[in-house]
Amino acid sequence: MTSDGGGGNGLQPGSSTISEVLRLSTAHLAAKGSETPRLDAERLLAQALGLERIELYMASNRSLTPLELDAARALVTRRARREPLQYVLGEWGFRRLTLAVDSRALIPRPETEVLVERALALIAGLERPRVLDVGTGSGAIALAIADEHPGAMITGLDSSEDALALAAENAARTGLTVELARHDLFQGLPDGPWDLIVSNPPYVDAADLPTLQPEVRDWEPHGALSAEGAVEAVARGSVAVLAPGGGLALEVGAGQTDATAALLTELGLVEVRVTRDLRGVDRVVEGVRP
Ligand SMILES: C[S@@+](CC[C@H](N)C(=O)[O-])C[C@H]1O[C@@H](n2cnc3c(N)ncnc32)[C@H](O)[C@@H]1O
Numbered sequence: 544m545t546s547d548g549g550g551g552n553g554l555q556p557g558s559s560t561i562s563e564v565l566r567l568s569t570a571h572l573a574a575k576g577s578e579t580p581r582l583d584a585e586r587l588l589a590q591a592l593g594l595e596r597i598e599l600y601m602a603s604n605r606s607l608t609p610l611e612l613d614a615a616r617a618l619v620t621r622r623a624r625r626e627p628l629q630y631v632l633g634e635w636g637f638r639r640l641t642l643a644v645d646s647r648a649l650i651p652r653p654e655t656e657v658l659v660e661r662a663l664a665l666i667a668g669l670e671r672p673r674v675l676d677v678g679t680g681s682g683a684i685a686l687a688i689a690d691e692h693p694g695a696m697i698t699g700l701d702s703s704e705d706a707l708a709l710a711a712e713n714a715a716r717t718g719l720t721v722e723l724a725r726h727d728l729f730q731g732l733p734d735g736p737w738d739l740i741v742s743n744p745p746y747v748d749a750a751d752l753p754t755l756q757p758e759v760r761d762w763e764p765h766g767a768l769s770a771e772g773a774v775e776a777v778a779r780g781s782v783a784v785l786a787p788g789g790g791l792a793l794e795v796g797a798g799q800t801d802a803t804a805a806l807l808t809e810l811g812l813v814e815v816r817v818t819r820d821l822r823g824v825d826r827v828v829e830g831v832r833p
Contacts, residue, residue: 559612562603564588568619575623576757583628584619590632591615625757638687642713647705649767651683654820655743658794658827659687661818662741665790665829669738670694673786677728677742677777678702680767682710682721684741689719698733700726703766729776736786743794744773774803782810785832792829800825 568584577583589596591614592607607615621631629635629650634643637651638659644650662684666672671694676685679699689697699721701707707723714721726733728744747768752760759768774795781791791812795803800817807815812830820826 559606560604561588561592561599561607564607564612564615565599565603568615571619572623576625577622579628583622586628586632587618587622588615591618625761627758627762630762637683639690640683640686640713640717642681642683642686643709643716644681645709646762646764647709648680648703649763651681654822654824654826655683655794656687657818657820658741658743658792659684659691661827661829662688662739662790662792663691665792665831666692666695666739671696672738673735674698674739674741675700675732675735675737675784676721677732677740677780678744678767678773679710679721679723680706680743682713682723684743685710685721685723686713686717686719688741689721690717696722698722698724700724700728700733702727703764705764706767728773728780732777732780732784735784736789737781737784738786738789739792740777740781740785740789741792742777744777745770746774746794746796746799748796774799775806778803778806778810782812782832787832790829790831792827794827797824797826800828803828804830 565584565588569580572580572583585596585599589599592611618631622628627650629644630646634641635650638656674688674695674697676699679685679701682699685697685699688695699710707725710723745768749769752769774793777793785791793803804815804817807828807830813833815830817825818827
């Protein structure tokens with residue numbers, strides 16, 4: 544009945560009420576290194592039972608059927624292997640959307656919601672802006688802009704067929720229209736002119752990959768995390784294809800904003816500014832082609 548040290552999930556026959564399953568799952572996930580074991584346990588059990596989290600508390604004394612216990616066990620076992628909660632759940636919220644997420648693409652992050660905020664500001668007032676999302680991954684940025692700026696004509700590029708397939712699934716599930724294309728950002732960017740180029744390029748230094756949390760290091764695609772020179776390639780590629788007055792918005796790593804802002808200035812962009820993410824870390828760099 545306690546969390547085991549092996550490959551189990553802490554849930555044994557007899558651990559049958561919702562509150563008991565939550566208690567045991569939480570202990571097990573904590574022992575396996577989750578930083579958010581209670582939240583994880585609640586999200587996983589809610590998913591297994593087809594309930595909202597709040598409903599777990601309203602029914603905390605209800606017993607699970609053997610089938611329900613099996614379903615909960617399967618999810619907790621995956622999370623205990625440090626598979627990201629988002630991949631285990633299979634979907635995750637981004638801005639106003641709920642997107643499918645799996646190991647084909649990076650999990651959309653809260654800091655990228657700030658990038659979208661700045662991107663939307665750069666096209667505010669334009670009726671039919673042409674928008675390019677470089678390294679679209681799950682399609683999160685492209686789809687959020689399509690959702691929040693109706694009329695925008697958006698193209699999402701990625702070099703990964705897997706990511707593009709997931710982005711297409713997300714376009715279908717959200718009912719939003721974006722064009723998706725396979726393209727290598729190191730080959731320059733497609734002719735615009737674009738009113739906005741937005742990108743969350745791979746920006747982790749390859750040497751830092753081994754130091755990342757297991758959830759990131761062992762499960763997310765390394766090609767989405769790290770590609771040397773990608774930030775610079777997007778910036779240099781953008782100036783050639785931005786419309787006059789068009790904006791570029793880039794998400795970069797902690798400590799990379801000064802160099803990126805200097806690069807945008809060197810490339811002739813104006814109104815260069817840096818925005819912090821929700822944790823107060825300088826994160827988004829933008830500029831405008833005069
Ligand atoms: C940090 S992820 C961003 C994913 C998504 N835009 C988001 O913000 O959640 C970077 C994306 O760039 C793509 N990528 C990596 N190298 C690339 C290249 N050479 N050309 C085009 N896309 C590339 C990866 O496949 C990945 O989807």
